[in-house]
Amino acid sequence: MDTDTATPPVRGGLVYRDAVAEDVPVLVPLIESAYRGDASRAGWTTEADILGGQRTDPEGVLAVVTTPGSRMLLVERDGETVACCQLEHRGDAAYFGMFAVRPGLQGAGLGREIIAEAERRAVADWGVREMHMTVITVREELIAWYERRGYRRTGKLSPFPYGDERFGIPQRDDLAFELLVKDLAPPLG
Template identity: 45%
Template sequence: MPTIRPATAADLPRLHTVVERAYRGDSARRGWTHEADMLFDARTDLDTLVTLIDGDSRILIALDGDTILGCVNIASRGNGLAYLGLLCVDPELQARGIGKQLIAAAESTARETFAATRVEMTVIDRRIELIAWYERHGYARTGETRPFPVAVDPPLTMAVLARPLPR
């Protein structure tokens, strides 16, 4: 079972590599949660990751010893709402329950650190299999959609999923 803890600035260079490997390029195709067939740019950068580890945001990392297996970001949006994003597991290690453990840790952090009572996320609406996975883990489509955060051609739309946090 992996250890899950908040990421520090020292973790971010190694974490960045895992995030890119999980979301983009040929390495991502080894797993099932990638965006490599829709998006070709970098998923994120170190400067962005730095903004996600302080204040009302945390990146939680799953570790086996010193090896980063995956991560999740949980951030307070105020009024009892937390946002879950950047969930990824190294493509070679997917389908072993690590993602489920990261979600549980993120939800616990949302409750305990941010006093959240519900969590929302956005998922590219074409990612039917990924949305179904989140639905199996208690999330439901809200009916709301949002534009993809950066302009791409063809345009992408994000489905909003949410769940109340159990007490």
């Protein structure tokens, strides 16, 4: 089902729509500002102490926007882009990533609303039963926030791509990703 309509859905004063290629120049700096550099320190999701360099680039965001089975959910308030997140259909699950809320707006419940909408859309559009994400294991505060939203740690780790600056420049040598999972639908049967 295509959720990008002529009149995007409004929930809680926020307008949600699927991003298009023309949105990439707005999305890249939004994502960067939520994770890297001094601007990210205005919010609580910063990775500035563990990673330098870039979080993403225009090619990476464009790939999310244009790849079949993938979308970048763009969130606007009063005509201004305030947040975004990646959703990717992976069989019975959806992958949630590139979640960014403008740093000055973090901590006021906006993220909670957006993740709930992303989960709702993943179920409605793809019929998935789970949402998956990966989080850097040293991000304990962020993992705790996701746990309060119903995500559980799996203990399944994947290595951080050291040496690939497209993912940032590590400031420490103990980085890894952990898979977090949330059940979105009641069990079958």
